[in-house]
Amino acid sequence: MELRILQYFLMVAREKNITRAAKQLHMTQPTLSRQLMQLEDELGKPLFIRGKRKIELTDEGVTQSEEEMVGQIMIGTGIFSSSQTVLSQVIEEFHDEYPLVKFDIYVGNADLIKERVDQGLVDIGILLEPVDISKYNHLRIPLQEKWGIIVSKTNSLANKPYVKKEDLKELPLFLTNREIVQSEISNWLKGDVSLHSMFSYNFASAILPFIQDDQGAAITVEGAYQVLNQKNICFIPFYPELSTNTVFIWKKYTRLSPVIDRFIKKVQEYLEKSRSLYEK
Numbered sequence: 152m153e154l155r156i157l158q159y160f161l162m163v164a165r166e167k168n169i170t171r172a173a174k175q176l177h178m179t180q181p182t183l184s185r186q187l188m189q190l191e192d193e194l195g196k197p198l199f200i201r202g203k204r205k206i207e208l209t210d211e212g213v214t215q216s217e218e219e220m221v222g223q224i225m226i227g228t229g230i231f232s233s234s235q236t237v238l239s240q241v242i243e244e245f246h247d248e249y250p251l252v253k254f255d256i257y258v259g260n261a262d263l264i265k266e267r268v269d270q271g272l273v274d275i276g277i278l279l280e281p282v283d284i285s286k287y288n289h290l291r292i293p294l295q296e297k298w299g300i301i302v303s304k305t306n307s308l309a310n311k312p313y314v315k316k317e318d319l320k321e322l323p324l325f326l327t328n329r330e331i332v333q334s335e336i337s338n339w340l341k342g343d344v345s346l347h348s349m350f351s352y353n354f355a356s357a358i359l360p361f362i363q364d365d366q367g368a369a370i371t372v373e374g375a376y377q378v379l380n381q382k383n384i385c386f387i388p389f390y391p392e393l394s395t396n397t398v399f400i401w402k403k404y405t406r407l408s409p410v411i412d413r414f415i416k417k418v419q420e421y422l423e424k425s426r427s428l429y430e431k
Contacts, residue, residue: 157222159186160198161408165271167205175271221251222410227264227273228256230354231374234277234397237292241421245414252410260329260353268402274411279372280395281335287400290418293426296372296395298336299388300324301355301379303365313390316344323349323367325358336370339393355379 159176163183166172173183191198199206228234242254257264257273261282267273268287278284279296300319302308308318316339326333328351340346349367352358355375362369363383372395376386399418401407407415 156186156190159183160190161222162271163187163199163206164408165402165405167207169206172271220249220410220413222408223253223255224410224414225255225257225272225274226277227259227267227275228277229260229264229279229397230258230356230378231279231296231372231397234279234292234374235378237294237418237421237425238277241414241418244421245417249410249413252414258354260327262329263353265400268400274401275415276400277397278400279397281331282398283331284398284400286403288403289401290399290415290422292397292399292422294396296374296397297388298339298370298372298393298395299386300368300370301362301376301384301386302368303363304383304385305365306368308368308387309385311387314387315390316340319346319368320344321347323347325350325352325361325367325369327351327370328353335393335395339389339391359384 159172162176163169163172166175169184169187170180173180176183187199226238228238245252257267259267261276261278264273264276264278265282265287268276276287300308300314300322308314308322311318319340324346326336326346326348336346350358350361352369355369355371356379358369359379359381361367363381373386373388376384399415401411401415
Protein backbone atom coordinates (compact mmCIF):
# COMPACT_ATOMS: atom_id res chain seq x y z
CA MET A 152 0.00 0.00 0.00
CA GLU A 153 1.39 3.41 -0.96
CA LEU A 154 1.70 6.17 1.64
CA ARG A 155 -0.14 8.65 -0.61
CA ILE A 156 -3.23 6.38 -0.57
CA LEU A 157 -3.22 6.49 3.22
CA GLN A 158 -3.02 10.29 3.00
CA TYR A 159 -6.13 10.27 0.78
CA PHE A 160 -7.93 8.06 3.31
CA LEU A 161 -7.00 10.34 6.25
CA MET A 162 -8.12 13.48 4.41
CA VAL A 163 -11.52 11.99 3.58
CA ALA A 164 -11.87 10.76 7.18
CA ARG A 165 -11.18 14.31 8.42
CA GLU A 166 -13.40 16.18 5.96
CA LYS A 167 -16.22 13.60 5.88
CA ASN A 168 -16.88 14.79 2.35
CA ILE A 169 -15.27 13.55 -0.88
CA THR A 170 -15.56 16.88 -2.71
CA ARG A 171 -13.93 18.90 0.09
CA ALA A 172 -11.22 16.29 0.54
CA ALA A 173 -10.45 16.28 -3.18
CA LYS A 174 -10.16 20.06 -3.13
CA GLN A 175 -7.70 19.93 -0.23
CA LEU A 176 -5.68 17.26 -2.04
CA HIS A 177 -5.72 19.22 -5.34
CA MET A 178 -7.28 16.36 -7.29
CA THR A 179 -10.64 15.63 -8.91
CA GLN A 180 -13.51 14.04 -6.99
CA PRO A 181 -13.85 11.04 -9.36
CA THR A 182 -10.11 10.31 -9.08
CA LEU A 183 -10.24 10.37 -5.29
CA SER A 184 -13.36 8.17 -5.21
CA ARG A 185 -11.65 5.65 -7.48
CA GLN A 186 -8.54 5.56 -5.27
CA LEU A 187 -10.68 4.92 -2.17
CA MET A 188 -12.58 2.08 -3.87
CA GLN A 189 -9.26 0.53 -4.90
CA LEU A 190 -8.09 0.77 -1.28
CA GLU A 191 -11.26 -0.96 -0.06
CA ASP A 192 -10.78 -3.69 -2.69
CA GLU A 193 -7.17 -4.16 -1.60
CA LEU A 194 -8.15 -4.49 2.07
CA GLY A 195 -11.22 -6.56 1.32
CA LYS A 196 -13.58 -4.53 3.52
CA PRO A 197 -15.60 -1.30 3.35
CA LEU A 198 -14.02 1.72 5.00
CA PHE A 199 -16.77 4.31 4.55
CA ILE A 200 -20.54 4.63 4.85
CA ARG A 201 -21.45 6.96 1.98
CA GLY A 202 -24.35 9.32 2.65
CA LYS A 203 -25.87 12.06 0.48
CA ARG A 204 -24.08 14.93 2.24
CA LYS A 205 -21.27 13.30 4.17
CA ILE A 206 -19.49 10.01 4.64
CA GLU A 207 -18.58 8.24 7.88
CA LEU A 208 -15.95 5.67 8.72
CA THR A 209 -17.10 2.11 9.23
CA ASP A 210 -15.81 0.21 12.26
CA GLU A 211 -13.27 -1.43 9.94
CA GLY A 212 -12.14 2.00 8.78
CA VAL A 213 -11.44 3.13 12.33
CA THR A 214 -9.98 -0.02 13.84
CA GLN A 215 -6.25 -0.54 13.60
CA SER A 216 -4.16 -2.82 15.79
CA GLU A 217 -1.02 -1.64 17.55
CA GLU A 218 1.06 -3.91 15.32
CA GLU A 219 -0.47 -2.38 12.16
CA MET A 220 0.01 1.25 13.23
CA VAL A 221 1.03 3.05 10.04
CA GLY A 222 0.35 6.43 8.48
CA GLN A 223 1.50 10.03 8.54
CA ILE A 224 1.12 12.72 11.20
CA MET A 225 1.15 16.32 10.01
CA ILE A 226 2.34 18.74 12.69
CA GLY A 227 2.41 22.53 12.54
CA THR A 228 4.76 24.35 14.89
CA GLY A 229 6.44 27.68 15.49
CA ILE A 230 10.12 28.16 16.23
CA PHE A 231 10.57 28.25 20.00
CA SER A 232 12.55 25.93 22.21
CA SER A 233 10.02 24.66 24.78
CA SER A 234 7.66 23.07 22.25
CA GLN A 235 10.46 21.75 20.05
CA THR A 236 12.08 20.03 23.04
CA VAL A 237 8.82 18.29 23.94
CA LEU A 238 7.99 17.49 20.31
CA SER A 239 11.39 15.94 19.53
CA GLN A 240 11.30 13.73 22.63
CA VAL A 241 7.71 12.59 22.07
CA ILE A 242 8.42 11.79 18.41
CA GLU A 243 11.51 9.82 19.40
CA GLU A 244 9.51 7.69 21.88
CA PHE A 245 6.62 7.29 19.43
CA HIS A 246 8.91 6.28 16.57
CA ASP A 247 10.55 3.61 18.74
CA GLU A 248 7.12 2.05 19.29
CA TYR A 249 5.64 2.65 15.82
CA PRO A 250 8.48 2.84 13.26
CA LEU A 251 6.09 2.78 10.26
CA VAL A 252 4.49 6.12 11.19
CA LYS A 253 5.98 9.10 9.34
CA PHE A 254 5.93 12.79 10.33
CA ASP A 255 5.47 15.90 8.19
CA ILE A 256 6.48 19.16 9.94
CA TYR A 257 5.07 22.52 8.81
CA VAL A 258 6.60 25.69 10.31
CA GLY A 259 4.42 28.78 10.68
CA ASN A 260 3.06 31.29 13.16
CA ALA A 261 -0.05 30.52 15.23
CA ASP A 262 -2.52 32.08 12.79
CA LEU A 263 -1.17 30.13 9.81
CA ILE A 264 -1.11 26.87 11.75
CA LYS A 265 -4.71 27.29 12.97
CA GLU A 266 -5.78 27.94 9.38
CA ARG A 267 -4.16 24.69 8.23
CA VAL A 268 -5.70 22.75 11.13
CA ASP A 269 -9.12 24.10 10.10
CA GLN A 270 -8.46 23.01 6.51
CA GLY A 271 -7.38 19.52 7.55
CA LEU A 272 -3.84 20.07 6.27
CA VAL A 273 -2.31 19.84 9.77
CA ASP A 274 -3.35 17.21 12.33
CA ILE A 275 -1.77 18.78 15.42
CA GLY A 276 -0.76 22.41 15.89
CA ILE A 277 1.73 23.68 18.46
CA LEU A 278 1.04 27.33 19.23
CA LEU A 279 2.63 30.05 21.31
CA GLU A 280 0.18 31.84 23.57
CA PRO A 281 -1.58 34.24 23.68
CA VAL A 282 -3.82 32.60 21.10
CA ASP A 283 -7.55 31.89 20.77
CA ILE A 284 -7.99 28.10 21.14
CA SER A 285 -11.69 28.08 22.02
CA LYS A 286 -12.67 25.87 19.08
CA TYR A 287 -9.91 23.29 19.57
CA ASN A 288 -9.04 20.51 21.95
CA HIS A 289 -5.71 21.31 23.56
CA LEU A 290 -2.89 20.30 25.88
CA ARG A 291 -0.86 23.02 27.57
CA ILE A 292 2.89 22.56 27.97
CA PRO A 293 3.80 23.51 31.56
CA LEU A 294 7.01 25.19 30.51
CA GLN A 295 6.98 28.96 30.08
CA GLU A 296 8.69 31.15 27.50
CA LYS A 297 10.02 34.52 28.66
CA TRP A 298 9.39 37.60 26.52
CA GLY A 299 12.07 40.19 25.89
CA ILE A 300 14.15 41.63 23.07
CA ILE A 301 16.87 40.35 20.78
CA VAL A 302 19.61 42.87 20.02
CA SER A 303 23.07 42.94 18.53
CA LYS A 304 25.87 42.53 21.05
CA THR A 305 27.07 45.97 19.90
CA ASN A 306 23.81 47.56 21.07
CA SER A 307 23.97 49.81 24.15
CA LEU A 308 21.43 47.56 25.91
CA ALA A 309 23.39 44.34 25.32
CA ASN A 310 25.00 44.23 28.78
CA LYS A 311 21.79 44.83 30.73
CA PRO A 312 20.41 41.89 32.79
CA TYR A 313 16.86 42.91 31.84
CA VAL A 314 15.05 45.61 29.88
CA LYS A 315 12.42 47.93 31.36
CA LYS A 316 9.58 49.72 29.61
CA GLU A 317 11.46 53.01 29.48
CA ASP A 318 14.38 51.28 27.67
CA LEU A 319 12.03 50.68 24.71
CA LYS A 320 10.88 54.28 24.38
CA GLU A 321 13.12 55.45 21.50
CA LEU A 322 14.32 52.02 20.36
CA PRO A 323 13.51 51.02 16.74
CA LEU A 324 11.53 47.82 17.17
CA PHE A 325 10.58 44.77 15.12
CA LEU A 326 7.18 43.51 16.29
CA THR A 327 5.30 40.33 15.45
CA ASN A 328 2.43 40.91 13.01
CA ARG A 329 0.04 38.88 15.21
CA GLU A 330 -2.46 41.34 16.66
CA ILE A 331 -3.23 39.26 19.75
CA VAL A 332 0.47 39.29 20.71
CA GLN A 333 0.73 43.02 20.05
CA SER A 334 -2.19 43.46 22.45
CA GLU A 335 -0.39 41.36 25.08
CA ILE A 336 2.70 43.58 24.79
CA SER A 337 0.50 46.70 25.06
CA ASN A 338 -1.06 45.32 28.24
CA TRP A 339 2.42 44.79 29.67
CA LEU A 340 3.35 48.39 28.82
CA LYS A 341 0.12 49.62 30.49
CA GLY A 342 0.19 52.77 28.37
CA ASP A 343 3.38 54.00 30.03
CA VAL A 344 5.44 53.92 26.82
CA SER A 345 4.64 54.29 23.12
CA LEU A 346 6.67 51.92 20.96
CA HIS A 347 8.53 52.94 17.83
CA SER A 348 7.58 50.09 15.50
CA MET A 349 10.01 49.87 12.58
CA PHE A 350 8.92 46.55 11.00
CA SER A 351 6.47 43.73 11.62
CA TYR A 352 7.43 40.09 11.07
CA ASN A 353 6.07 36.57 11.35
CA PHE A 354 9.40 34.79 11.97
CA ALA A 355 12.31 36.20 13.97
CA SER A 356 14.72 34.59 11.50
CA ALA A 357 13.37 36.89 8.76
CA ILE A 358 14.65 40.05 10.50
CA LEU A 359 17.84 38.52 11.92
CA PRO A 360 20.16 40.38 9.46
CA PHE A 361 18.70 43.72 10.62
CA ILE A 362 19.26 42.82 14.27
CA GLN A 363 22.81 41.67 13.59
CA ASP A 364 23.44 45.00 11.85
CA ASP A 365 22.16 46.79 14.98
CA GLN A 366 19.26 48.48 13.17
CA GLY A 367 16.88 47.83 16.06
CA ALA A 368 15.58 45.21 18.46
CA ALA A 369 13.05 42.41 17.99
CA ILE A 370 10.43 41.66 20.64
CA THR A 371 10.16 37.88 20.88
CA VAL A 372 10.45 34.94 23.27
CA GLU A 373 13.70 33.55 24.59
CA GLY A 374 13.03 30.23 22.91
CA ALA A 375 13.14 31.83 19.46
CA TYR A 376 16.53 33.32 20.30
CA GLN A 377 17.83 29.92 21.44
CA VAL A 378 16.69 28.31 18.19
CA LEU A 379 18.36 31.08 16.14
CA ASN A 380 21.65 30.22 17.93
CA GLN A 381 23.66 33.22 16.70
CA LYS A 382 26.81 34.34 18.57
CA ASN A 383 26.58 38.04 17.66
CA ILE A 384 23.12 38.67 19.17
CA CYS A 385 21.74 38.36 22.69
CA PHE A 386 18.40 38.06 24.47
CA ILE A 387 17.38 40.44 27.27
CA PRO A 388 14.23 39.55 29.26
CA PHE A 389 11.55 42.06 30.19
CA TYR A 390 11.24 43.43 33.71
CA PRO A 391 8.73 43.04 35.18
CA GLU A 392 8.67 39.56 33.70
CA LEU A 393 6.23 38.61 30.94
CA SER A 394 5.91 34.87 30.28
CA THR A 395 3.66 32.63 28.21
CA ASN A 396 3.02 28.95 27.48
CA THR A 397 2.73 26.84 24.36
CA VAL A 398 -0.20 24.52 23.56
CA PHE A 399 -0.85 21.44 21.44
CA ILE A 400 -4.18 21.77 19.58
CA TRP A 401 -6.34 19.56 17.36
CA LYS A 402 -9.86 19.77 15.94
CA LYS A 403 -12.85 19.35 18.21
CA TYR A 404 -15.72 17.02 17.27
CA THR A 405 -13.58 15.10 14.79
CA ARG A 406 -13.08 11.36 14.80
CA LEU A 407 -9.34 10.89 15.01
CA SER A 408 -7.45 8.23 13.11
CA PRO A 409 -5.83 5.57 15.34
CA VAL A 410 -2.39 7.01 14.59
CA ILE A 411 -3.34 10.57 15.58
CA ASP A 412 -5.24 9.37 18.64
CA ARG A 413 -2.28 7.31 19.84
CA PHE A 414 0.16 10.16 19.26
CA ILE A 415 -1.96 12.58 21.31
CA LYS A 416 -2.09 10.00 24.11
CA LYS A 417 1.69 9.77 23.92
CA VAL A 418 1.93 13.55 24.32
CA GLN A 419 -0.41 13.34 27.35
CA GLU A 420 1.69 10.57 28.87
CA TYR A 421 4.89 12.52 28.31
CA LEU A 422 3.52 15.73 29.85
CA GLU A 423 2.14 13.91 32.87
CA LYS A 424 5.47 12.15 33.38
CA SER A 425 7.41 15.41 33.01
CA ARG A 426 5.06 17.81 34.79
CA SER A 427 6.86 17.63 38.12
CA LEU A 428 10.13 18.53 36.42
CA TYR A 429 8.61 21.56 34.64
CA GLU A 430 7.04 22.87 37.83
CA LYS A 431 10.28 22.86 39.83
